[in-house]
Amino acid sequence: xxxxxxxxxRRKKLRDLVKNGVLIFVGNTELPMNYPQNIYHFRQDSSxxxxxxxxxxxxxxxxxxxxxxxxxFGNDVEIEDVIWTGPLPLLSDKAEKFGVSSTEVFANFETxxxxxRKENKTIxxxxxxxxxxxxxxxxxxxxxxxxxKENASMELMLAVIQVRSIKSVAEVAExxxxxxxxxxxxxxxxxxxxxxxxxxxxxGAMEGIALxxxxxxxxxxxxxxxxxxxxxxxxxxxxxxxxxxxxxxxxETPNRYATDxxxxxxxxxxxxxxxxxxxxxxxxxxxxAIEAIKPGVKYQDVHLLxxxxxxxxxxxxxxxxxxxxxxxxxGAHALFFPHGLGHMMGLDVHDMxxxxxxxxxxxxxxxxxxxxxTAYLRLGRRLQxxxxxxxxxxxxxxxxxxxxxxxxxxxxxxxxxGKVSEYLGFGGIRIEDDVLVTExxxxxxxxxxxxxxxEIEALMGGGR
Ligand code: GLY
Ligand code: MN
Numbered sequence: 001x002x003x004x005x006x007x008x009x010r011r012k013k014l015r016d017l018v019k020n021g022v023l024i025f026v027g028n029t030e031l032p033m034n035y036p037q038n039i040y041h042f043r044q045d046s047s048x049x050x051x052x053x054x055x056x057x058x059x060x061x062x063x064x065x066x067x068x069x070x071x072x073f074g075n076d077v078e079i080e081d082v083i084w085t086g087p088l089p090l091l092s093d094k095a096e097k098f099g100v101s102s103t104e105v106f107a108n109f110e111t112x113x114x115x116x117r118k119e120n121k122t123i124x125x126x127x128x129x130x131x132x133x134x135x136x137x138x139x140x141x142x143x144x145x146x147x148x149k150e151n152a153s154m155e156l157m158l159a160v161i162q163v164r165s166i167k168s169v170a171e172v173a174e175x176x177x178x179x180x181x182x183x184x185x186x187x188x189x190x191x192x193x194x195x196x197x198x199x200x201x202x203x204g205a206m207e208g209i210a211l212x213x214x215x216x217x218x219x220x221x222x223x224x225x226x227x228x229x230x231x232x233x234x235x236x237x238x239x240x241x242x243x244x245x246x247x248x249x250x251x252e253t254p255n256r257y258a259t260d261x262x263x264x265x266x267x268x269x270x271x272x273x274x275x276x277x278x279x280x281x282x283x284x285x286x287x288x289a290i291e292a293i294k295p296g297v298k299y300q301d302v303h304l305l306x307x308x309x310x311x312x313x314x315x316x317x318x319x320x321x322x323x324x325x326x327x328x329x330x331g332a333h334a335l336f337f338p339h340g341l342g343h344m345m346g347l348d349v350h351d352m353x354x355x356x357x358x359x360x361x362x363x364x365x366x367x368x369x370x371x372x373x374t375a376y377l378r379l380g381r382r383l384q385x386x387x388x389x390x391x392x393x394x395x396x397x398x399x400x401x402x403x404x405x406x407x408x409x410x411x412x413x414x415x416x417x418g419k420v421s422e423y424l425g426f427g428g429i430r431i432e433d434d435v436l437v438t439e440x441x442x443x444x445x446x447x448x449x450x451x452x453x454x455e456i457e458a459l460m461g462g463g464r
Contacts, residue, residue, distance in 0.1 A: 001097070001255060002170050007053050008099040010163060011063060011070060014051065017159035020065045021122030024113060025051060027059035029132040041216060045133075046347035046354070047126055047160055049256055053098035059091075060109045061100070066121060071102045073109035113140055124153035126160065129354045157355050164352055165344065165360070166386035171257065172436055172445070175345075175388060178253040179434065179446025181213045182261055185249060186449045189223075190265055190459055193245055199223050199235035202247070210251050218250030218258035218349040227264060227428030228396040230339060243267040244275055244427045250349055258349040260390050261449055262432035269460035271453055278395050279429055279453060281313030285393040286431045289341060293383060293391070293435055293442035298366050300380035303341035306393045307333045307374075311414075314395070319423070322414045332414035334373025335405055338398070342390035343378035345434055350378060351388075387437040388445070394430030397423045 014023065027048040030039040044055045052061045052072060059074040072095045077088050092103045104112075113123060123141065127149045128134045138145050167175075185206040192202045203223040210217050220233045227246030239245060248262040264282075266275055289306040311333045314320040319336075320327060327333060344351035344360055352360045361379040362368055368380060379389055402424060404410075406417045434445045450459045 001053055001055075004097060004099040006168070006170065007051065010051050011099075013163045014156075014159055015063060015065060017162060018065060018124060018153075018155050021124050021153075022113070022116045023063040023065065023124045023153075023156055024109075025061045025063075025126070026128070026133045026136060027052075027054070027061075028057060028130055030057045031130075031132065043216075044256065045130070046256070046352070047164070050160075050164055050347055052095075052100065054094050055256065056094075058106065060106065062109070062112060064116070069102065070100050071104055071112070072100050073104050073106045073112075075106050110140060117141075122153070124156040126157060126355055127152040157359055161352055161355060161360055164346060166384065167346060167388050167436070168386075171346065172388065174253055174255055174257045175259060175434065176446045178215070178251045178257055178259045179261075181210065181215065181251045181253075182249070182259040183447040183449050184213075185209045185251060186247065186261060186263055187459060189247060189249075190263065190450070190456065191461075193239065193265055193267055193269075193460065195239060195241040195267055197239055199225065199237050199239060199245070202245075203235045203249075206247075206249055213251070214254045216252040218252040218260060222246065222248035222262075225267065225427055227430065228398045228426075230396070230428075239267045241268045242272070244429060246428055246430055248430065248432065256347055258345055258347065258351075259434060259446070260345055260349050260392075260432060261434065262392055262394075262430045263449060263451065263456070264429040264431060265456050265460060269462055270457055274423070274426070275429075276453055277317055278423075278426070281310055281317075282393055282395050282429045282431050283451065283453075284313065285309035286391055286433070289391050289393065290433070290435055290442060290444060293389075293437060295383055295385050295437055295439065298380060298382050299341070299361075299389070300366055300369065300374075300377060302391075303374065303377050303380070304328060306341050306391075307337060310337050310393060310395060318419045319416055320414055321416055327411070327414040330411065330414070331371045331373055332411035334371075335401060335411070335415060335420075336395045336397070337393060338373045338376070338396070338401065339394070340374070340377030340379070342392050342432075345388050345390055353378070383437045385437050385439045389435055389437070390432055391435055392430055392432030394428055396428035396430075397426045398428075399424050 025048045028045045061072045063070050074091045095103045134145050143151050189202050189206040203221045224232045225237050225243040246264045250260040285306040289302050292302045307328045311324045311327050363381045366381040436443045
């Protein structure tokens with residue numbers, strides 16, 4: 001948690017951006033796994049956390065723009081709870097730490113909102129994603145569950161995105177501290193990668209490091225020798241000599257900020273020639289993309305630059321052919337790189353994706369490109385100092401996509417399907433770092449996790 005003033009300042013920015021009405025924020029609740037008392041790991045709603053700080057379930061808050069009131073609603077524990085929970089600080093004491101001087105019991109939240117509605121005040125809420133919050137808002141506002149999203153306040157959504165998009169020095173420091181742990185997760189994880197071990201031996205050890213640092217994972221780890229499966233969350237494969245392993249993981253700091261890195265390593269500890277060649281193309285693409293990052297540049301253009309580096313590299317290897325610019329323009333590279341270059345990162349690993357990716361990543365000037373591959377780019381708009389984003393290009397050999405495109409004779413002027421067939425079974429390679437946009441350019445955040453071929457082979461013991 002930050003100093004009280006940080007939260008006061010954040011709420012002031014919001015008040016300056018939304019004209020009138022009542023802003024409501026519903027915190028997250030505990031969710032049962034298999035019976036009510038046996039719960040999933042609790043994660044507070046990020047916007048609640050950002051503006052009101054308290055990292056506990058069962059809370060809601062309002063900012064009344066017409067009266068200037070800020071209130072956090074929640075219940076203090078009673079004696080029957082105390083025997084299970086131990087004594088807990090009063091809500092009023094907790095709220096005070098975040099600069100909110102007014103607290104009320106939770107039931108009064110409903111009364112407050114109902115009265116405001118009776119007075120025809122606008123109730124501004126963010127689109128809910130948590131099922132409990134959806135049910136709660138439906139009961140409170142009389143809006144059917146499937147209409148909540150379209151009734152969410154665009155004014156509030158855009159204001160929250162504007163405020164949360166620019167990371168403060170303290171937030172960046174928090175992410176960089178988190179990367180110290182990510183460094184440990186990755187370096188220890190890489191050293192555990194060996195033939196005849198299971199993926200879960202590595203992913204489990206990495207998660208253990210996150211937990212042992214009083215944090216959590218910022219998203220379920222993707223760690224697989226089937227790296228061509230972009231978001232495969234199973235870790236049950238035995239790792240074999242000759243496999244490439246994609247390791248995509250993040251630490252969630254004790255203050256709930258995310259880190260997000262990907263490293264791809266040869267299970268044997270030494271890259272084969274083929275693996276080296278593909279790896280180096282992805283690395284070049286990532287480094288050149290990072291170099292291009294500065295305020296005012298469209299991230300969509302940085303994405304397209306990284307696609308070109310990949311297409312050029314694959315052309316040199318004989319997997320692609322023809323005019324590289326035209327191949328990327330038409331989307332032929334997406335056989336190998338079918339996702340976006342990166343996304344905003346902050347309290348959420350895909351920052352504010354709950355509010356709406358289209359508003360986080362795009363604006364009136366920069367619209368999404370509706371083409372397979374680039375359509376998945378989550379951030380396209382012009383970069384501003386203070387954005388924290390990921391840079392994560394990749395090359396994958398996806399047999400199903402290959403078979404489909406080959407059967408359709410798709411882009412035969414740009415793709416040598418015969419040559420590509422020699423790579424089926426290769427898996428995938430992705431390399432990802434977290435980058436701050438600075439006033440003059442960019443800064444790759446945190447301690448550098450080994451990423452060149454030489455660094456990775458040295459860390460992994462070069463196969464010994
Ligand atoms: N690191 C997972 C993702 O960016 O989707
Ligand atoms: Mn990512």
